[in-house]
Amino acid sequence: MKQSISCMCRGTLFMLLYVFLMPFFLINVQAGTVLEPPQATVSGTVTDTSGNPLAGVNLVVESKNIGTISDFDGSFSINAGPTDVLIFSMVGFKSLTVPIVGREEVIVQLEEDVTVLGEVVLNAGYYSVSEKERTGNIATIKADIIEKQPVANPLAAMQGHMSGVNIVQDTGVPGGGFSIEVRGRNFINGVSDPLFIVDGVPFGSQSMGVARLSNQIVGGNISPLNAINPNDIESIEVLKDADATAIYGSRGANGVVLITTKKGKAGKTRFDAQLSTSLGQVSHFLDLMNTEQYLQVRREGISNDGYDSFLENPAFSFYWPDLTLWDQDRYTDWQKELIGGTAYRNNAQLSISGGSDRTQFLVSGGYQKETTVFPGDFRYKKANLNSTVNHRSKDGRFGISLSTSYTHEDNKLPTEDFTANAYSLEPNAPEIYDEDGNLNWENNTWDNPLAGLEEEYAAVSKTLISNAVVSYKIMDHLELKSSLGFTSYQLDTHRAMPSSATNPLYGLTPQNYSYLMTNASQRESWIIEPQLNWKREWDSFSVDILMGTTFQQETTEQLVLRGRGFPNNGLLYNLGAAQNIDILSNADGEYRYNAVFGRVNLKFLDRYILNLTGRRDGSSRFGPGKQFGNFGAIGVAWLFSGEGFIGTNSLLSHGKLRGSYGTTGSDNIGDYRYLDTYTVTGNDYDGTTILEPTGLFNPEFGWEENRKLEMALELGFFKDRLLLNSSWYRNRSSNQLVGIPLAATTGFSELTGNFDALVENSGFEFDLRSVNFQSNTFTWSTTVNLTIPKNKLVEFDGLDNSTFANRYVIGQPLSIVKLYHALGVDPETGQYRFEDFNGDDEIGSPEDRQWIEDLAPKFYGGLGNSIRFGNLTLDAFFQFKKQKAYNTVRFDATPGYKGNYHVDLLDRWMEPGDTNPYQRPSAGFGGGTNLGAFQQESNAAVSDASFIRLRNISLGYELPTNEQGPDINIYVQGQNLWTWTEYKGPDPEEPSSTRLPPLRQITLGLQLSF
Template sequence: MVYRFVGYLAAERPVGNASEINVALESDTKLLEEVVVVGYGTQERRDITGSVASVKSDEIQNIPVAGLDQAIQGRIAGVNVTSSSGTPGGGISVRVRGTSSISAGNDPLYVVDGVPVSNSDISQGGFGNQQINPLAEINPNDIESIEVLKDASSAAIYGSRASNGVVLITTKKGKAGKTQVDIDAYAGVQDFTKEVDFLNATEYTSIVNEARQNYMNDTGKTIGLLGAPAYNTNWIDEVTRSTASISNLQVSVRGGDEKTKFYISGAQFKQEGIILNNEYERKNLRLNLDHAVSSKIKIGTNLGVSRSTNNRIIGDNNIFAPWPNALQSRPDQPAFNEDGSYFATQRNNPVQGALEPEYETTIFRVFGNVYGNYEILPGLNYRLSAGGDWYNNKEFQYEPITSGQGFGTKGYGLAGNGTASNYLIENTFDYAKSFGDLNMTALVGYTFQEFVTERQYVEGTDFPSSSFRYITSAAKIPSGTSNWTSSALESYLGRVNLDYADKYLLSLAIRRDGSSKFSEDNKYGTFPSVSVGWRLSQESFMQDLSFLSDLKLRASYGITGNQEGIGDYAAMALINGGQNYNDQSGIAPSQLPNPNLKWEQTKQSNVGLDFGFLGNRISASADYFIKKTDDLLLSRPLPRTSGYTSITENIGSLENKGFEFAVSTKNLTGAFKWTTDFNIAFIDNKVTKLNNDEPFDRGFVNRVAVGQPIGAFYLLEQEGVYQSNDEVPEKLFAKGVRAGDVKFRDINGDGDITTGADRTFVGSAVPDYFGGITNNFSYKGFDLSVFFQYSVGNEVYAMWKELDGAGNLGAGANNNAIAKDEADDRWTGAGTSNSVPRAVYGAAGSFNAQRSSRFLEDGSYLRLKTLNFGYTLPSSVVDRVGLRKVRLYATGQNLFTFTEYSGFDPEVSSNAQDAVTAANDQATLPQLRSFTLGVNIGF
């Protein structure tokens, strides 16, 4: 008799006269093989010939973060996620296999349940460089899996938008069986991961007087000294909460039968910012429904709705921002006068800057699709899907006359509204057929997607009092505007996967995109790919290697594109209205046409190896890739005599090449279980071509140049500190430079130091390698997960030090706070310091504070990112009260960071979305440490 059961290998046993037969079936590893989501379908993990990485729901569930991109940080080889700020709902940088563009966007394409969604911030108010993260509107606890398509063969099916990789997000679906209700909740507190010491009022007064005394000694001039301080203010304590709360509550219902399956969830997430008056709240609803109308027709929907309210603060790189001002305000000045009013500090009062203005952004978002699937013939299916992403951003700002921001305008208000939407229609046919040892799957399709962005805002000034905050009360309307833009993308796509004898694998894919952003001659682009795989472990000559469970060699090549970061009409000649004169309307040319404009094009080669040992107790993958991007979309400056400032052209090339390695091990498999997941990536990034190979600067400290990586720091290079006046060159001595001042490298050898002639490349924001390691332990009902994330070899420019008194130790110290580490290490005489200069007022202090490698620091770090400890009550206990499961857990996030960086957080960046100016710490709000307690209850 033959015994069979789904998921197991069949077994044949003779019956004879036996009255009882015991049969143990072995698992069919082929049938139980992991299925991963790929573009427009699914595929078994073992048959993948490209480079695809996955994160499952159990790895990110109940992690106290606002967005899914934060949840995958450090978990996928070659995917570098940077949380650039600790602001709730703030912007995130995601780079898949390096930076592929200078100006056209570097974020991957995000596809949620088959719908490419918007990832752009359409805010219109000014908040420094800190942006909103639109992906924070997606509830991480609704996610079933995240797949990242890293190489061109896996991503080319998305064609013109796939150069930066593709992130496929699949939300949870219903399951046939008894309806299950789950309640997931956690609550906790957040605080700083690290404190930076600043001089107190007495220490501050002492060093300022030392700086002024050195100035008088240098010049023979007299300058007043500060008296004993009357106040001692810790501005960081004044402008922040001691702890900030964070909480999440989700209720989900999941179930169905063989015909209809459903998943419904509702959630509320709240997070206070550490800065006063800063908080974020998001509410989510989701409905996923699948129904079999008949054996041939299936229909369904995936629908997500969210509404968030973000009480924002101005971020870094703004003179009114409360956090930078707190880091730079004098400790000998109070926050309040004796009558309770705000003290007029020499900088804008940080407490006043946090509490008085009102900045509220409300986002309402709906995204999802409906689909129908019809089985035309056995193995041949037609699928029609219609979906979209509608994202509304409503802004309200008010700055009273008493605030620094509103003082000059007698109050300032802004009311804005922006909508970004896209609509998608997809028609696909898929076919699967076996011809003996040859298995084939094929896909062809046609898609059309339209993108529309609409914005309006109006500003008002001169309000009667702070009790009247809406624009209708403003006496003056200095500006208001509205605009509407649209673009469309038409696509034809196809893919064929072949598997012969479970040994030889071939995948061919192609997509042809037509974009309205380009002229007729360049409207369409073709993006092909090919990949092959050889499963050596199935060859007869490998069968004697009993320790080998799997061995597969992969190779791929493909072309992908990028059209992000440019305007919807970038190739066209434009004429703008609003060019008014003497109360008469007018129009004027605003943009030159460029009919030759086309996509950036990335050609990527990949060679990979997947292997497993000892029944896959050890499984690993290794990849080497070369990724070359040509025809970069850049804005070329034009002479002012042309009447235009710039034109967008295809200029330059970039290259990323590197190595990725990921390994998973089942170290212990008994009652006590221990598994480990480790990944690491090495990526070398450099610019290979520019317009006439001429370098250009962007931001304050970065330069783009051939042969250098993106984000290269171009600065004066500090060689030490002059230990005596005899060491100071004559030209510098004449400028007031003396012993104790910074010694810069004289690049052109003229005995002088100038930023025009003596800057050089001194470092980069690109890490040498990065990754993460997770250890999971379980014993009976207890479980423990320990996750570390790391980045090594990247530099951070500590601009906050340049801007505060530590930059010059006295040159402007009457306006700034001073970091204690700089003050303690300062030069006070020959041999005392060769890194931090003396305290000095005036020209010498300004010389010391020039932008240089003095403020460039090693940004390498190792971070205990997540520690989760839980206990699941025994079923014998929960069954008595009618429950399915109860798990209690405690989670720590960002618990410890091991780094040499002197600032609050080595991961911060004042503008993470700009690849060139990343890793500039302009007093950016750091990430926070959190401690949460949670419970999962299942009915």
């Protein structure tokens, strides 16, 4: 499948080139025909490196005026002598010279020429544009990059590859989510997700999971994007600036992510199969104390608290079983025990494609099964089916494209992420199982970490995405088109908690403890977008006008139930057997959206380009008089490399200045927020159902607005073998929609409204692509991207008197944290010291948290190299990021407490005069203020977390085969194989101590094409 994916994104382009350039080639060929009598007929086929037939390839006999072009199936026939040489050429591919050497049949493969900018077509959503002539900022990643990464979520394949796009994996648990920001965080309400569009259909990326059903991160963040199989993706484009996003209006404030799936191509029926297996493990363990170190510090803490004399008293053993009841020589590496397993992922893909010049089809299916590194029988299964059909009438006027994707996911995971226990369990804690194989509670002296295996958490999701695009060419320059899309996302989860999952000490029984929680959620959306497109070209001037309208409706339903008190654990999955059934949530929502949009593109002399886009949006999320908003942008570009002062022999092959300014907006606040709303709590008062107020009527709030400005310079050298794109941007977001906190006496927690606040995101982006060496047998290319972002709160009226004063500071980023200023350890007392900002001789008030640390990246990017030598390919991609993050002090700052901690805490204060960085040990029995808790909230808990990571490496080899045999490619791939960092926490990019970090993975795979 890898071989077919790499050329899918060019299929439509090549067919158009064939149709429009065929007369040109024929004229050139026929202008000077045969100079000498033909000697023999030579035939054959022309394909790309993936074996897909190429139509419209120009074929000439060297030193003779004999030529032809390849047919739709890539076949050709030409008269030539046994000693002649054939030259194959086609726009977008490298020319190839092939001696005939007496053969009657010649099989030729052409390599793509990635440096032809004018032929690299980008998806801009409602229209397509060449990379050379684009006026907006569009980042893209193609199938040939995606397929070389062993990932299950499209966002994972994008990590580090795009400037201005910051993606962080939330958890290493299969099925978990990702966080994505396009050019920073624009709004105070924290909503940063861009608009996702799959084959022209908006796709909801927000999880419908309920966090309370599971304590692990994936419980509340089951990513719907997992339903999109990366193997089915042809390209992903990210629209960033106003010129690219304003046509999406209110939906484009946080950027737009366009996902295009693969389509069929004309030619013989083609079968592609791929089998792979992956092994994944936690890439980094913390350096925790062993038993001897832990017990020493623990006893020291009890002694410092004045309780060492009680250690010998059996009556107090329950307070410190690790010191008195448990084996003092026992050691268990709980990281290896709880998160040290190997996760296996098996993946199988099969696709069938082909068709004629008028009708093409593709059908693909995939199945994936993945386990976890946790103990227990947990797995994530996914099956998907994708189909596309494209058809155009004989006269070329009528066209239709149908695409459908269906995915079924079945995720069975533990109810808790064992990572927190792996980092904190005492090294001499008891055995997990007793001699009979039952859970060991060690005389009720500890909570067995694997008790969670008695519980069950499962999530089943079903995702359907379908789209139809119907077009009709009314006249030569006028086309009518309509897109019709439908999506359905269903999520059913449950969490079963039997009484056997708790310590027998508590005496819990099924009747008084066991419970079952269920979540049944569904989101459906349909969209209709009629469009009219008029294009006209003259000698030096061209016009492209697009007009359209959007009708969209989305409905959501969610019912969360809890059953408590079952007769026995065997009836736990039957809600009807529960003594009490509570409705935790019963919410229905409907969202309606209507818009008109348009685009006018003017081009003069092929080097002066003006692009105007606009949209008028209407949203049901606002009250009367506030429902409509106007958004638009202007983009300009000057291709100065086409001017006369740039000589034909200049090293500069491409030069462009471009800029854009415009507005987008946002209504991403949820439904019915301007109305009085109430929620059924599931409880009752004296037999009467309780309604809890959740929203207060406010018809005055309106659209958030994001004003975007960008300037950019694009340069190409040495016939575009070296390309450098640099851009500066500034986005200013105003009229912020946030929840305004209200006094408890009002009966409402907040009032949704517009804050007079202004957030600015600015920065520089650099993208470099180079073809370092290129020949028929050896190619080496490099890509580099770098982003230097800056975020700040410019204005916020009344900030000092609001509840946001403890979170934000004018002139500082939204990503800051306000902390205590740690002054180290007092050499005399051995206690932590802090700066008393308000001068009241006490520490602990919000006024003392004035130290500011910014946890957003200072810069980030990626470096990739691709090498091809004969049949061998090697790709390596490094991701880098300069940032700060919470370190291990955030998790533990006081040695001596029950529970293991980082070995750094051994460097503790022990006697007066010591200047160690950690305070004197304490077991928490000393009374007084816990200064360690303040240290955890201080600047000492933040440190440098910059890193360079080998995000992906791929080595592939295409086996030599005969002309009739299948194409066979074997490969090995690695993900997160190596990370250079001075950060001591779990993972520099996701430093949480409660979530499983991203795994290191190695994949072995086989691809067949025939």
